[in-house]
Amino acid sequence: MAASTADADPEAASCNGGSAVKGDKGPKGKGDEPERGNWSGKAEFILSCLGYAIGIGNVWRFPYLCYRNGGGAFLVPYLLMLFLCGIPLFFMETALGQFASTGCITIFRICPLFKGAGFAILVVNFLCTMYYNVIISYPLYFLAMTFRSTLPWVECDNPWNTAACMKLGEKEDGIEMNLTRRTKTPADEFFHNGILEISGSIGEPGGLVWPLVLCDALSWIALFLCIMNGVKSVGKVVYFTATFPFVILFVLLVRGVTLPGAVDGILFYISPQWEQLTNLKVWADAAIQIFFSLGPGWGGIVNMASYNEFKNDNKWDSVLVPVMNCGTSIFAGFVVFSVLGFMSHQTGVPVSTVATGGPGLAFVTYPEAITMLPWPHLWAFLFFVMLYLLGMDSCFVQIEAIISSVTDEFIILRKHKRLVTFCSCCAMFLGSLSCVTNGGMYMLQLLDWYSASISVILICIVEVVIVGWIYGCENFVRDVEFMIGKKVSLWWKLCWKYITPIILTFIFITTIAFNTPVSYNNIQYPKWAISLGWMSAAASMVWIPIYILYKIKITPGTWRKKLLSNLQPTEEWGPESPENRREWELQKSKKNTS
Numbered sequence: 001m002a003a004s005t006a007d008a009d010p011e012a013a014s015c016n017g018g019s020a021v022k023g024d025k026g027p028k029g030k031g032d033e034p035e036r037g038n039w040s041g042k043a044e045f046i047l048s049c050l051g052y053a054i055g056i057g058n059v060w061r062f063p064y065l066c067y068r069n070g071g072g073a074f075l076v077p078y079l080l081m082l083f084l085c086g087i088p089l090f091f092m093e094t095a096l097g098q099f100a101s102t103g104c105i106t107i108f109r110i111c112p113l114f115k116g117a118g119f120a121i122l123v124v125n126f127l128c129t130m131y132y133n134v135i136i137s138y139p140l141y142f143l144a145m146t147f148r149s150t151l152p153w154v155e156c157d158n159p160w161n162t163a164a165c166m167k168l169g170e171k172e173d174g175i176e177m178n179l180t181r182r183t184k185t186p187a188d189e190f191f192h193n194g195i196l197e198i199s200g201s202i203g204e205p206g207g208l209v210w211p212l213v214l215c216d217a218l219s220w221i222a223l224f225l226c227i228m229n230g231v232k233s234v235g236k237v238v239y240f241t242a243t244f245p246f247v248i249l250f251v252l253l254v255r256g257v258t259l260p261g262a263v264d265g266i267l268f269y270i271s272p273q274w275e276q277l278t279n280l281k282v283w284a285d286a287a288i289q290i291f292f293s294l295g296p297g298w299g300g301i302v303n304m305a306s307y308n309e310f311k312n313d314n315k316w317d318s319v320l321v322p323v324m325n326c327g328t329s330i331f332a333g334f335v336v337f338s339v340l341g342f343m344s345h346q347t348g349v350p351v352s353t354v355a356t357g358g359p360g361l362a363f364v365t366y367p368e369a370i371t372m373l374p375w376p377h378l379w380a381f382l383f384f385v386m387l388y389l390l391g392m393d394s395c396f397v398q399i400e401a402i403i404s405s406v407t408d409e410f411i412i413l414r415k416h417k418r419l420v421t422f423c424s425c426c427a428m429f430l431g432s433l434s435c436v437t438n439g440g441m442y443m444l445q446l447l448d449w450y451s452a453s454i455s456v457i458l459i460c461i462v463e464v465v466i467v468g469w470i471y472g473c474e475n476f477v478r479d480v481e482f483m484i485g486k487k488v489s490l491w492w493k494l495c496w497k498y499i500t501p502i503i504l505t506f507i508f509i510t511t512i513a514f515n516t517p518v519s520y521n522n523i524q525y526p527k528w529a530i531s532l533g534w535m536s537a538a539a540s541m542v543w544i545p546i547y548i549l550y551k552i553k554i555t556p557g558t559w560r561k562k563l564l565s566n567l568q569p570t571e572e573w574g575p576e577s578p579e580n581r582r583e584w585e586l587q588k589s590k591k592n593t594s
Contacts, residue, residue, distance in 0.1 A: 036101065036404075036414075036576075037231055039307050044235035046317060051242035051393025052300050053325040056135065056362065057293060059390065063333035064357025067269050069285055070276030075330070077277070077286035082326050085287065085503040088495035089296040089460060091318035092467055095480045097305030098314050101576035103405035104299030107306075109573040111466045113566035116547025117459050121299040122405055123540035124459070127451045128298075129398045130428045131444045133223065134435040136391030137215035138363055139384040141195050146381045153190035154371045160193035161186065168347045168354070168368060187368035192441075192521075195363075199438040202446065202529045206438025213436050220429045223395055228418050230403070231307045234396050241389045241396075248386040249328075249335055255379065256338030265341015268351045269333050284510035291507055293329065294322055295394075297456040297463070299401040306404070310580050313484045336361065343369040362387060399424065442520055442529075449518040450533035455540040457508045462544065464504060468497040470567055482587055483575075 039045045066074045096107055105118030145152050152158060156165035166183045192198045199206045226237045256262055276282050295301060305314060337351070343365075344351045356365050370379045403421050407414040435444040467476050473496055477488045518525050518533060525533075555562045575581045 036408075037307060038309060039231055039235050042308075042312065042317075044231070044238065045304060045308055045312075046321065047238040047242040048234060048304050048393075048397060049301070049317070049321040050324060051238050052304065052397035053294050053321055054242075054245070054328050054390065055293075055394040056387055056390050058325070058329045059332045059336065059387065060358055060362045062289060062293070062329035063269065063336045064355060064361060065285055065289055066330075066333055067337070067355055068357075069279075069282040070273040071268075072270045072272035073274050073276050074282065074286065077283045078290065079326070081283075081287045081290040081503065082322060084495065085500050085507075086290040086294045086296075086326075087319055087322045088492060088500045089291075089464070090294055090301060090322050091315060091492065092464070092476075092496055092500075093296050093301040094305035094308075094314040094318050095476075095483070096463075096467070097302035098308045098310065098312060099479050099483050099575065100573065101306050101310070103306060103408040104302050104401055105405045105409045106572075107302055108466075109570040111470050111567055112570050113548055113551055113563070114462050114466060114544065115551070116543040116545070117462045118299075118405065118409075119543040119547065120455060120459055120540040121297070122402060123543065124452050124455050125298060125300075125398045125402050126428065126431075127447060127536060127539070129395055129402070130431040131435050131447045132391065132398070133219050133395055133428070134212075134216055134432050134440070134444055135359070136388055136395065137212065137219045137436075138191075138195065138359075139388040139391070140215040140219060141211060142363070142367070142384045143381065143388070146377050146384070151367075151371055151376055151380060152194065153187040153367055154376075156186050156189075158186075158190070158194065160197075161189050162193070165189050168343070168349060185364065185368050187364045187371070191363045191367075196441050197438050198441055201523055202439050202442035202525055204439050205434075205443075208433065209436055209438060209440065212440070213433065216432055216436050217429065219392075220425050220432075223392065223399060224422060224425045226392070227396055227400055227403075228421050230400065230417060230421075234400060237396070238393065241393050245386045245389050246328075248382050249332060251382060252379070252386075253331070253335045253338065255373070256335055256342070259338065259342035259345075259373075261341040261343075261345025262338040263341065265337040265339070265344065265351055266334055268341065268355070269337035280510070281514060284507070284514060287503060287507045288511065289329075290326075291457065291460075291504075293325060295397075297460040298398065298452075299405060300397040303401040303404050304397060310483060310575060310577060311485065313486065315484060315486070315488075336366065339366065339369045343372060346372050399428075442523075442525070445520045446518055446525065446529060446533045447536055451536040451540070453511055453515075454508070454537055457504060457511060458541055458544070461501065461504050461508065464496060464501045468501060471569065473497045478588070478591065479584070482584055 039048075066078075096110070100107055100109065102109075103118075104121045105115065108115040108118045155161075156167065162184070164184045165186055168185050195209075195212065197206075197209045226241075227234055257266075308314065337355075340351055340354050343349075343354050347354075354365055354369075355361075366383065367380065370376050370383065373379050399421070402424055403417060406420060406424075407417055413420050434440065435447075437443075467473065473493050476496070477493055480488050517530055551566050552559075552562045555565060557565070575584050
């Protein structure tokens with residue numbers, strides 16, 4: 001844990017970024033600590049950030065959001081939120097991680113009173129990585145099925161099919177298949193009955209679905225092998241996992257735009273409905289999408305940046321990654337809607353009917369469309385490889401954030417990092433088993449709905465308040481300028497202190513205001529399940545007030561002294577390298593005397 005500064009004179013120390021560091025003293029025990037390591041080059045950091053930010057949501061969430069919220073008009077609030085909130089947050093978190101060279105718990109040496117936010121990040125990552133790996137195990141199952149002579153979601157003559165199964169666009173007794181609750185497509189029944197073996201509700205958990213357990217286990221084994229050596233192995237793997245999905249996306253786009261009906265689908269996607277800009281929900285969706293797509297508040301950005309060289313110019317990295325993430329989302333929309341337009345052309349069903357978002361797009365609608373293409377096995381294989389790699393990259397960073405945070409907080413474990421990684425993966429695999437039962441999809445949807453939606457926004461609000469107001473924006477800018485050797489413009493200061501906190505507050509309020517009770521496939525959840533969902537959200541957030549109370553309790557002095565001493569940085573806050581630390585101290589002393 002970070003050393004307490006309770007013995008320092010809080011009256012003489014500036015709460016606004018005045019360090020308690022004395023002389024040239026660096027972090028305690030530094031000489032005995034194993035090295036954290038660094039990226040082998042800048043490319044590894046950029047690719048890891050891209051892999052982390054660009055995930056399955058870019059393919060299954062953004063295109064549907066864009067179409068639903070005004071098509072091309074949605075890009076106006078989306079791009080505004082990117083530049084007013086997304087990029088400033090990304091720059092702030094990379095600067096924090098790179099400056100202090102530490103993980104998401106010990107980064108709160110900058111303001112020890114809020115160290116509980118670091119533990120909150122740990123819990124959020126644990127819960128979300130646990131179920132997210134189940135999501136990326138579905139493409140593994142689909143991949144195995146692409147080696148069968150006939151794709152199993154083409155016809156309605158399989159053991160899992162029901163009397164309600166009907167191919168899209170088919171007619172039976174004068175009734176056309178129209179995606180109502182009365183009829184189901186072969187792809188829908190394959191996913192829900194064949195893969196998930198889904199029960200009737202979350203109250204019917206049933207037993208383990210063993211093929212899914214196997215896919216889940218294989219995915220965890222692959223993750224462990226990729227991250228067991230920390231950034232040394234992750235940095236090499238991302239050269240493939242972060243770049244190959246772009247190749248597949250491009251190939252799928254070329255195939256998609258050459259199909260009949262593709263233009264209609266694309267126009268449906270991008271045609272602007274300007275009147276939607278008067279709808280508050282559209283602005284809220286844009287802000288939330290930018291926020292959750294880039295991934296601030298999860299510790300991943302801070303952790304990846306902590307392995308950068310201290311003098312790396314992270315400002316342009318922090319612009320490049322969000323812009324590429326945004327561009328990929330828009331690009332993926334063309335890939336998706338070109339194929340949906342073709343699907344509409346082939347079946348006579350309107351694009352608005354076949355267009356869906358979330359798992360339904362990735363595991364039902366798009367696979368259904370693929371069956372109508374020549375060489376469906378090839379396109380299915382490429383699509384599910386892409387989904388798996390997009391998900392893997394995000395998992396790399398989330399798990400590495402957990403491992404690095406634990407080993408930075410408890411230095412003795414750094415020598416046993418591979419064992420910590422193995423134990424963490426095993427623990428999350430065991431936790432994920434609740435999501436691979438007959439009722440597992442209901443549990444997965446519950447965790448996805450509640451466990452991170454509010455918690456991560458609250459964590460980001462804590463971060464920007466610390467940087468902008470407690471540590472002090474001027475002090476933070478001074479540190480960033482010292483680190484990158486360049487001036488930081490007034491724009492960044494305005495964002496960190498005013499604009500971004502206001503937008504985060506807007507996101508927090510609208511997330512609560514527009515929150516609806518969780519459901520899956522129009523099946524409503526009972527009250528006890530909704531309570532369980534809110535408990536999963538509270539499981540992370542509760543660490544913030546708990547740690548505040550704990551820190552105040554163990555700090556001697558009056559209430560005022562307790563608060564002041566815990567709002568200023570600890571002795572260990574600052575650059576990790578003794579050389580950089582001495583230069584930093586010298587620069588601070590010059591600025592304080594000027």
